[in-house]
Amino acid sequence: MKFYQFPFPGSGFLAVCTAWFFLHPARLAAQTLIPLETGHMAMVLEVEQNKDLDIIYFGKKLKNAVEYGLIPRQYKQPEDYTRSLNAAYTPAGSRSLAEPAITVTHADGNNSLDLKYVSHHVEKISGDVSLLTVLLKDPVYDFEVSLYYKSYYRDDVVEQWTTIRHHEKGSVTLHKFASANLYLKAESFWLNQYHGDWAKEMRPEESRLTHGIKTLDTKLGTRANLFQPSVFMVSFDKPATEDEGSVMYGGLEWSGNFRIDLELDPLDNLRIMAGINNYASPYQLQPGEAFTTPAFWYTFSDQGKGDASRRLQRWARDYKILDGNGNRLTLLNNWESTYFDFNEARLAGILQDTKKLGVDLFLLDDGWFANKYPRNSDHAGLGDWQENRQKLPNGIAALVNEAQSAGVKFGIWVEPEMVNPKSELYEKHPDWVVKQPNREEYYFRNQLVLDLSNPKVQDFVFNIIDSLFIKNPGLAYIKWDCNAVIYNAYSAHLKNQSAFYIEYVRGLTKVLERVRGKYPSVPMMLCSGGGGRVDYAALQFFTEFWPSDNTDPLERIFIQWEYSYFYPAITSSNHVTDWGRQPLKFRTDVAMMGKLGFDIQVSKLNGPDLSFCQQAIKNYDSLKQIIWHGDQYRLSDPLNHAVASVIYVDETKSSAVMFNYLVNYRYDEKSRVPIRLKGLDAVKKYRITETNLYPGTNSTLEENGIYTGDFLMQIGFNPVVNANRTSVVLKIEEVR
Numbered sequence: 033m034k035f036y037q038f039p040f041p042g043s044g045f046l047a048v049c050t051a052w053f054f055l056h057p058a059r060l061a062a063q064t065l066i067p068l069e070t071g072h073m074a075m076v077l078e079v080e081q082n083k084d085l086d087i088i089y090f091g092k093k094l095k096n097a098v099e100y101g102l103i104p105r106q107y108k109q110p111e112d113y114t115r116s117l118n119a120a121y122t123p124a125g126s127r128s129l130a131e132p133a134i135t136v137t138h139a140d141g142n143n144s145l146d147l148k149y150v151s152h153h154v155e156k157i158s159g160d161v162s163l164l165t166v167l168l169k170d171p172v173y174d175f176e177v178s179l180y181y182k183s184y185y186r187d188d189v190v191e192q193w194t195t196i197r198h199h200e201k202g203s204v205t206l207h208k209f210a211s212a213n214l215y216l217k218a219e220s221f222w223l224n225q226y227h228g229d230w231a232k233e234m235r236p237e238e239s240r241l242t243h244g245i246k247t248l249d250t251k252l253g254t255r256a257n258l259f260q261p262s263v264f265m266v267s268f269d270k271p272a273t274e275d276e277g278s279v280m281y282g283g284l285e286w287s288g289n290f291r292i293d294l295e296l297d298p299l300d301n302l303r304i305m306a307g308i309n310n311y312a313s314p315y316q317l318q319p320g321e322a323f324t325t326p327a328f329w330y331t332f333s334d335q336g337k338g339d340a341s342r343r344l345q346r347w348a349r350d351y352k353i354l355d356g357n358g359n360r361l362t363l364l365n366n367w368e369s370t371y372f373d374f375n376e377a378r379l380a381g382i383l384q385d386t387k388k389l390g391v392d393l394f395l396l397d398d399g400w401f402a403n404k405y406p407r408n409s410d411h412a413g414l415g416d417w418q419e420n421r422q423k424l425p426n427g428i429a430a431l432v433n434e435a436q437s438a439g440v441k442f443g444i445w446v447e448p449e450m451v452n453p454k455s456e457l458y459e460k461h462p463d464w465v466v467k468q469p470n471r472e473e474y475y476f477r478n479q480l481v482l483d484l485s486n487p488k489v490q491d492f493v494f495n496i497i498d499s500l501f502i503k504n505p506g507l508a509y510i511k512w513d514c515n516a517v518i519y520n521a522y523s524a525h526l527k528n529q530s531a532f533y534i535e536y537v538r539g540l541t542k543v544l545e546r547v548r549g550k551y552p553s554v555p556m557m558l559c560s561g562g563g564g565r566v567d568y569a570a571l572q573f574f575t576e577f578w579p580s581d582n583t584d585p586l587e588r589i590f591i592q593w594e595y596s597y598f599y600p601a602i603t604s605s606n607h608v609t610d611w612g613r614q615p616l617k618f619r620t621d622v623a624m625m626g627k628l629g630f631d632i633q634v635s636k637l638n639g640p641d642l643s644f645c646q647q648a649i650k651n652y653d654s655l656k657q658i659i660w661h662g663d664q665y666r667l668s669d670p671l672n673h674a675v676a677s678v679i680y681v682d683e684t685k686s687s688a689v690m691f692n693y694l695v696n697y698r699y700d701e702k703s704r705v706p707i708r709l710k711g712l713d714a715v716k717k718y719r720i721t722e723t724n725l726y727p728g729t730n731s732t733l734e735e736n737g738i739y740t741g742d743f744l745m746q747i748g749f750n751p752v753v754n755a756n757r758t759s760v761v762l763k764i765e766e767v768r
């Protein structure tokens with residue numbers, strides 16, 4: 033690997049590598065540039081003569097990095113009177129009057145901040161990953177901000193965050209403290225954002241951004257994504273399609289309140305400020321203390337939304353998700369088949385059914401705990417994590433043993449951050465509960481949130497998990513649920529209530545770090561009353577997440593489709609349940625598009641249904657590596673077509689699996705035209721066969737059809753989806 037040295041004023045000589053991470057200061061007249069480049073994208077910072085640090089470019093990488101310096105003079109936009117709209121990290125209270133990235137009150141009560149470039153350096157973390165750090169300082173106050181840009185060359189992803197410090201004579205109040213500040217130029221900007229609620233997660237809305245500020249945020253404290261997740265896309269010039277157009281994706285790595293401001297400024301450029309939500313959270317920063325913001329990740333592609341999502345998915349598997357390149361367990365869950373109504377005998381039967389079905393693990397859901405106030409409904413017991421003696425007289429240990437004898441693994445549900453007012457925990461430790469001392473309690477699903485800012489509560493939550501493992505070393509899986517938002521935010525532990533929302537998430541992170549320190553690899557599902565909590569901070573501790581309680585497969589096609597732009601299939605826990613009107617085959621096919629599980633009464637399945645499921649699990653075993661680790665291409669969009677279609681292709685382009693569903697049930701809707709496949713090798717030949725056929729049915733497709741990749745990608749293939757064949761799964765294998 034070659035290293036070059038470039039002269040750079042103020043920082044002496046800087047060594048950078050051009051092979052993987054091309055970041056070098058180039059000089060044009062009166063310009064000092066810091067181009068941050070990955071394989072295909074670039075963000076270029078410029079140090080102005082007055083030492084302001086600005087962003088002069090964000091988009092597709094240029095072939096000649098020196099030409100970035102020529103970009104600004106090609107724009108003849110209105111004058112920026114403040115020359116600060118494109119600041120790399122916009123301070124407030126000095127000359128900038130645009131939406132700030134940071135707002136402070138200094139120790140002496142002054143509200144102004146200015147930030148000037150001091151130095152930067154690049155650290156090479158691996159062949160693929162580099163870290164650029166830029167130091168900014170206020171010329172008047174002893175106050176500094178370090179900007180961090182961690183870039184992943186191959187996948188075109190950047191994680192950006194800041195560390196804020198000062199050495200003033202008292203604490204400084206941080207009123208706003210964004211992780212990242214970006215500046216985009218285009219003719220127009222199209223925001224694709226998401227909203228939802230329980231069972232309606234990830235509904236997309238795309239609109240042209242108009243002048244002023246559009247804010248995406250949450251103030252729910254925990255289960256924070258319930259109405260709005262932090263993930264979004266911005267298309268440049270026109271809405272990007274699956275395969276065309278320039279688009280950036282972004283999201284915050286923070287499982288709490290976030291705020292993303294998108295400001296179309298007077299010059300018609302887009303300013304983006306993303307970070308923790310400053311709502312009710314002015315932060316008292318002590319002299320010498322470092323306040324580090326969570327990372328905001330972003331990616332860019334000029335090849336449409338599909339390309340951006342495949343890069344992001346690969347990055348997530350390689351760098352973010354716990355065991356992102358590993359394996360997962362198929363399972364049978366008992367939530368919808370029993371709810372709270374079970375006992376040892378009933379579970380023993382379900383354990384036998386787990387084996388009969390052919391999945392790896394049985395997952396015992398809610399209802400197994402609490403004695404004084406038994407957990408027989410969601411009104412009581414949460415917080416009392418002792419086995420319910422009536423339902424489980426021999427404890428979880430007996431069930432784990434029983435599972436072992438049945439030849440399956442055993443997993444368990446917990447909701448450790450929560451408490452029912454009707455519980456011994458609430459009676460013993462009312463001060464551990466988030467609630468206002470003098471106000472009426474207000475419940476979400478009859479429960480309240482524990483105060484994770486309190487180290488004693490952190491210990492309690494850690495111990496719930498730890499003692500389960502200590503008592504039951506055979507435990508193989510945890511489903512970690514979180515069903516309430518935070519009302520009446522108040523911590524009896526904290527002196528400064530403004531720290532609460534941030535300290536809650538920090539406390540949660542500490543607990544998860546402890547759990548992972550001791551149990552590094554046990555698979556854990558991140559669940560939040562459906563899809564109320566998923567982000568790349570949490571997924572560092574979890575192997576998968578629960579996208580929605582809505583498992584109606586027709587709904588799931590849409591929900592999983594939207595999640596898939598941001599999260600790879602290996603993280604998506606999809607269960608076959610009795611929701612919806614679709615046949616068992618349709619439900620199973622949809623669940624197979626991620627991490628397959630079941631939540632049905634196996635004992636009630638008729639013969640053909642049972643053998644279909646058993647065979648589908650075997651089929652899944654032979655396809656799952658492609659689904660979990662392959663590249664996903666969206667072929668036909670359920671929002672605009674009668675047939676939805678998705679393909680997963682393995683790395684060598686020799687095997688693929690294609691899922692096709694009828695999503696419009698009006699008269700005679702069907703796959704009228706061939707669906708063009710993607711991601712194959714044009715010169716390879718492929719055999720297409722239908723799999724997951726329901727017992728007694730035959731495929732209507734030509735047997736052993738062989739086609740070139742060229743044909744399949746240019747002309748396409750008709751899976752023959754219609755009212756009689758509403759769900760069709762195709763195996764595509766290279767013929768040598």
Ligand code: DGJ
Nearest residue numbers: 367397398513561562581
């Ligand atoms: C909400 C989850 O989303 C469900 O899957 C189930 O675990 C229930 N909680 C249990 O209370």
